[in-house]
Amino acid sequence: MSRITLESKPSDGVRELLRHLLDKGKVSAVLAPRRLDDEGSLDLGFITDRSELDSIDPFAPVMIANTAQVLSMITPSSSKIAVVLKPCELRGFVERVKREQGTLDNILTISCTCGGVFPLQKAVDGITGGMTANYYSDLSSEKIHAEIRETCKACEHFIPINSDVTVSLVGEKDLDENCQIYLNSKSASELLEGLGGEIDKKEYDPAISAGLMKKRLAEKERLFNSVFPGKGGIDAVIEIFGKCVGCHGCSRVCPICYCVSCDFESMNFDSDIAYYEKELSQKGALRLPPDTMLFHIGRMIHMSFSCVGCGLCSDVCPADIPVASVFKRTGDKTASIFDYIPGRDLEEAIPVMVFKEEEFSRFVDE
Amino acid sequence: MSEWQPKILAILCNWCSYAGADLAGVSRMQYPPNVRVVRIPCSGRVDPLMILKGLQSGFDGVLVSGCHPGDCHYISGNFVARRRFAVLKPLLEFVGVEPDRVQFSWISAGEGERFAQVVTKVTEDIRKIGPAKRLVKGA
Ligand code: SF4
Ligand code: SF4
Ligand code: FES
Numbered sequence: 042m043s044r045i046t047l048e049s050k051p052s053d054g055v056r057e058l059l060r061h062l063l064d065k066g067k068v069s070a071v072l073a074p075r076r077l078d079d080e081g082s083l084d085l086g087f088i089t090d091r092s093e094l095d096s097i098d099p100f101a102p103v104m105i106a107n108t109a110q111v112l113s114m115i116t117p118s119s120s121k122i123a124v125v126l127k128p129c130e131l132r133g134f135v136e137r138v139k140r141e142q143g144t145l146d147n148i149l150t151i152s153c154t155c156g157g158v159f160p161l162q163k164a165v166d167g168i169t170g171g172m173t174a175n176y177y178s179d180l181s182s183e184k185i186h187a188e189i190r191e192t193c194k195a196c197e198h199f200i201p202i203n204s205d206v207t208v209s210l211v212g213e214k215d216l217d218e219n220c221q222i223y224l225n226s227k228s229a230s231e232l233l234e235g236l237g238g239e240i241d242k243k244e245y246d247p248a249i250s251a252g253l254m255k256k257r258l259a260e261k262e263r264l265f266n267s268v269f270p271g272k273g274g275i276d277a278v279i280e281i282f283g284k285c286v287g288c289h290g291c292s293r294v295c296p297i298c299y300c301v302s303c304d305f306e307s308m309n310f311d312s313d314i315a316y317y318e319k320e321l322s323q324k325g326a327l328r329l330p331p332d333t334m335l336f337h338i339g340r341m342i343h344m345s346f347s348c349v350g351c352g353l354c355s356d357v358c359p360a361d362i363p364v365a366s367v368f369k370r371t372g373d374k375t376a377s378i379f380d381y382i383p384g385r386d387l388e389e390a391i392p393v394m395v396f397k398e399e400e401f402s403r404f405v406d407e
Numbered sequence: 408m409s410e411w412q413p414k415i416l417a418i419l420c421n422w423c424s425y426a427g428a429d430l431a432g433v434s435r436m437q438y439p440p441n442v443r444v445v446r447i448p449c450s451g452r453v454d455p456l457m458i459l460k461g462l463q464s465g466f467d468g469v470l471v472s473g474c475h476p477g478d479c480h481y482i483s484g485n486f487v488a489r490r491r492f493a494v495l496k497p498l499l500e501f502v503g504v505e506p507d508r509v510q511f512s513w514i515s516a517g518e519g520e521r522f523a524q525v526v527t528k529v530t531e532d533i534r535k536i537g538p539a540k541r542l543v544k545g546a
Binding site: 323371405 | 454456459463475477487489494495496498501510511540
């Protein structure tokens, strides 16, 4: 496919690109992170008015909401929409589309090689503003920024998979006056015709960000070895999730947990006093609310193989449980059984929805 | 005090394994009295969560059994079930549940003797592992 080089900061370049799309009527709307003040307040803006584009901060290093979830609200769309999103949000949306929770038709996806995002709390406190200078120089030198989230530090999928447009940030030496935009699909080439800049026939070369990849993989190994305290096993699980207050916030923000009526919030998990009395007569003491542990292990069973490691579950947990680290690790394990990478390919079926007649005999006594 | 006896939840598909258990019964075959049977329409109906819920509510082990490959009354329920078990097994290890506590097997309606053998083996396996630890802090 092809590459456009603009002589501007990448964020200016993307705003220019979005302006082109809106002005030329190539898209009817834009969905992208938007700055609300100079300190660090952000939201996810859904925009048709071109004057609003000035406040778009396409690479704001925070995840204000999961764009994958939001895309389910606004698709199918009758007209074209340009969406600026992180690589993991794109993979999350692909997983949702597989579950019939939206469609990529009429969506132009614009993503970047991603340096990770800061914990949501930092944005809520309004302090990401001061950190971003450092953030961009770390992108250039392929460093892992010290303040980004645990799961971002350990994320090896920072190069967008199957985005229409990829803006190259990681490893780019001149982020002050140079914006490299890779067009990966036919629709991207068509829509961005006439944008200007220098055009050549280059595809994204992972060598540009190989240095960061090495560091991320090392960090992933470190995280995976440390996420379960002690010797692991049941005591570690209890230590991690023992603080859970049972708010289910982690599943509410998860791009994969799409069920409107979650099993864990259904009557299946409602018990009456007679049940508790019976339990108490056997055990003498109970922990309430019940089933917090079962909720997490159950969620691992239901969706871990599709976890894209977006980190939002850790971001929202009021008890500061590293939910995303645990799910990234267990998900890595359950997905690898099926050689599955969540969000890699729309055509790749969800592992538990398909089967082969001859497989996994080791799990069954035949 | 009497010796500890493992309590085992057996989730059996109606068309094959439950009939197999029935055959073992009417043929007066001997097998350990440790299993509590739950009949389900098909092994494909088993959400692994049921297995965990079983362990959580005090069972020491769980046996899930369905029709042999190719014999499922609903054609492919047992294949789908096998995929879910493939997800469950490594997760059980992660959370520290001994792998042998949860077992799957195919048993047909004619295999009364096999049913008795499987139950005997599962009971012995779980007796060796010992009582299940609760998934709850301090309980
Ligand atoms: S967000 Fe935290 S406290 Fe709430 S259910 Fe999830 S792990 Fe538990
Ligand atoms: S489990 Fe957590 S990290 Fe994984 S996709 Fe869901 S919200 Fe993101
Ligand atoms: S009917 Fe027995 S496994 Fe499906």
